[in-house]
Amino acid sequence: MAEFAPDPAFDAGSMVIGELALCHVRLQTDARWPWLILIPRGVGLREIEDLSAADRATLIAESVLAGQAVRAMGAALGRPVEKLNMAALGNVTAQLHLHVIGRRADDAAWPAPVWGVGTSEAYEAQALTLGLGAARATLNL
Amino acid sequence: MAEFAPDPAFDAGSMVIGELALCHVRLQTDARWPWLILIPRGVGLREIEDLSAADRATLIAESVLAGQAVRAMGAALGRPVEKLNMAALGNVTAQLHLHVIGRRADDAAWPAPVWGVGTSEAYEAQALTLGLGAARATLNL
Numbered sequence: 001m002a003e004f005a006p007d008p009a010f011d012a013g014s015m016v017i018g019e020l021a022l023c024h025v026r027l028q029t030d031a032r033w034p035w036l037i038l039i040p041r042g043v044g045l046r047e048i049e050d051l052s053a054a055d056r057a058t059l060i061a062e063s064v065l066a067g068q069a070v071r072a073m074g075a076a077l078g079r080p081v082e083k084l085n086m087a088a089l090g091n092v093t094a095q096l097h098l099h100v101i102g103r104r105a106d107d108a109a110w111p112a113p114v115w116g117v118g119t120s121e122a123y124e125a126q127a128l129t130l131g132l133g134a135a136r137a138t139l140n141l
Numbered sequence: 142m143a144e145f146a147p148d149p150a151f152d153a154g155s156m157v158i159g160e161l162a163l164c165h166v167r168l169q170t171d172a173r174w175p176w177l178i179l180i181p182r183g184v185g186l187r188e189i190e191d192l193s194a195a196d197r198a199t200l201i202a203e204s205v206l207a208g209q210a211v212r213a214m215g216a217a218l219g220r221p222v223e224k225l226n227m228a229a230l231g232n233v234t235a236q237l238h239l240h241v242i243g244r245r246a247d248d249a250a251w252p253a254p255v256w257g258v259g260t261s262e263a264y265e266a267q268a269l270t271l272g273l274g275a276a277r278a279t280l281n282l
Contacts, residue, residue: 047225049205056205057198064190064197083235084188087228091244091252094224103232111232113254 004041007095013120017132018141022058023098025066025139030120031127032109034073034081034102036066036135045096048088063098069138070102076134077127079104085113145182148236154261158273159282163199164239166207166280171261172268173250175214175222175243177207177276186237189229204239210279211243217275218268220245226254 006016006024014026014037028035040051040059048056067084074081081102088098101114109117123131135141147165155167155178169176181192181200189197208225215222222243229239242255250258264272276282 047208048201048227049208049225053202056201060189060197060201061194067188067190083232084190085228085230085232086189087226087230087254089226089228089254091224091226091254113228113230113232113256115254 002043004043006039007093009093010037010039010097017135017139020062020065020139020141022055023062025141027132027135028099028101029123029128031123032118032121033107033114034070034077034079034131034135035114036070036100038062038066038098038100040096042096046090046094047096050096059098063100065139066098066100069135070100072134072138073131074102074104076130087113089115143184145184147180148234150234151178151180151238158276159280161203161206161280161282163196164203166282168273168276169240169242170264170269172264173259173262174248174255175211175218175220175272175276176255177211177241179203179207179239179241181237183237187231187235188237191237200239204241206280207239207241210276211241213275213279214272215243215245217271228254230256 010026014028017025017027022040023038024041026037028037063086071081083103085101085103151167155169158166158168163181164179165182167178169178204227212222223246224244226242226244
């Protein structure tokens with residue numbers, strides 16, 4: 001039987017944080033935004049409608065928790081989040097995944113969405129440690 | 142006591158379809174995409190986290206229904222939806238709202254997100270009638 005695995009395309013821009021009840025959680029390694037990706041652990045999922053009603057409720061609960069984690073990351077990095085952006089797009093990587101992104105009025109794309117804007121910026125080691133620590137503490141991972 | 146009202150900014154690009162249990166439903170009047178907007182009827186809502194757990198579950202249920210409505214619109218207009226895009230952004234209009242958009246690999250923005258791409262195109266009267274009819278039938282509105 002097929003088992004869940006994140007699409008290898010996620011490896012290029014993100015790293016694993018851990019596993020919530022439903023979702024595999026990744027950090028988008030772009031220092032411009034505190035940005036998590038939730039990937040429900042199922043095989044062949046493309047749309048939210050592909051989840052059971054119970055899993056849909058879990059997904060929205062985990063997305064709210066991820067929003068809190070993104071806020072914690074922003075605070076730890078001295079750039080408090082002013083607005084959350086949440087989106088399930090999947091036009092490029094079809095495997096169902098939800099972006100949870102912390103936005104500020106002074107960020108690199110505001111008020112536009114972040115996708116396709118400029119070039120990803122690598123985290124400095126200390127910032128990555130701080131951000132990951134804040135995210136993990138909030139997510140209990 | 143303050144009552145719910147959609148932000149007047151929505152009037153510029155969308156029209157009212159009706160009311161679901163939780164959400165005020167609008168059609169984005171851009172003929173390039175079958176596109177609905179769900180606005181939970183609460184006062185002062187900005188983020189999904191501002192909803193109660195019960196309302197969050199209703200929101201995701203209504204978003205799945207809206208996805209089916211967007212698929213019905215695409216089918217009625219001879220352009221079946223190949224991928225759904227769902228997003229709560231709110232960087233421009235802060236009132237909590239969820240975009241539900243039907244995408245195709247031959248659409249005007251694919252694979253990029255739709256926001257900020259090109260110029261909105263008005264519906265022809267017959268297409269608007271067809272699309273609205275399909276959406277309303279699916280939404281029971």
